[in-house]
Amino acid sequence: MTQESQSALTPEVSAMIGVSGDVVEAWGEVDGEYLRRFTQAVMDPDPRYWDKEFAESTHYGEIITPPIMVSYLASRIRPDQDDPVTRAFEENPESDGIGSIERPGELPPVPTNLVRVLNAGNELEIYKYPSIGDKVFFQNRYSDIRERVGRDGRAFLIITRETTYTNQKDELLCITRASTIRR
């Protein structure tokens, strides 16, 4: 069998489909100041984010927050861990700024020799806007791993990591899926 025709979807890789991480509580809670910075950065002036009286009169009955904001809440660096940014540059002065940052709830790596990583796309499913004061819980899972063959005849993988976000009442907030190509 030539290198070009070797399958990348080995039994060990297939076995990762469905593997879940722990349910992790994100550091902190959904708060108005983070909401202000986030919505200004995405350039969304919706008064449902900041005018309490108006927000309470809407379909949602309260101040709302952008659904995807919780994904960045979940990736916060906890203050009770060593500063990973400083460590990254101590280990490698040419660090890209993210290489050594450990995130809670990460999944075990997919056992493949394909090391080049490309962003293949994203999916969002939205069910409820997080409320101010919500604690956010999240869980990662490999929801799908597929094999494709490139124009050069070499097999590559499309790995989809699904993350489910809930709040302290176990209400489903949103589900995100991020797919990466491994060549």
Added chain:
Amino acid sequence: MSLPLEELLKLEAEEILAHNERPKADDLRNKQQIYYDDVEEGMELPKYIYNPTPTHLFRWSAAIENFHRIHYDLDFGLNHDRNPSILVHGSWKQSVVPQYLKDWTLPKGWPWKAQFEHRAMLVPGDILIMWGRVTSKYEKGQMGFVELEIGMKTHDGIESMPGTATVVLPLRGGPDIPYPFVPPAD
């Protein structure tokens, strides 16, 4: 007057900026409901036009605590990663999508699903056009489901984020869309 996407892309970059339809706070406060009954295949959504600067990129990096240097360190981007400039974040584009769908479905519709790919490297100086177009619609469980083609094009017509979305609109005279959203059973 809202220009069709095809016509917008015939304009010079500076002229495109004049056709920005991003709503102000009061527009969103007073948004009138679009009902399922009013939607037709081929209908275009308003175009949100952005002109991201290095400062916008830095503000986004800071807001979401993304320390990747390709987004704010020009020397690193040019000389280490060989990028054409600092790069607009995929995460920012991803965050515009639910905002865009929310705004269109306000005040009582629901931006349920979206999927999209990231293509092309976007840099400060690119004029970016968030766009959407109705591709089909169907009723289910007394709710109106609308399928959209969405994307974010550059001023020279490069599609950087091809995708699709499903939003839910109330039927004229029908019940409110449930909140939190519960999709009807298959």
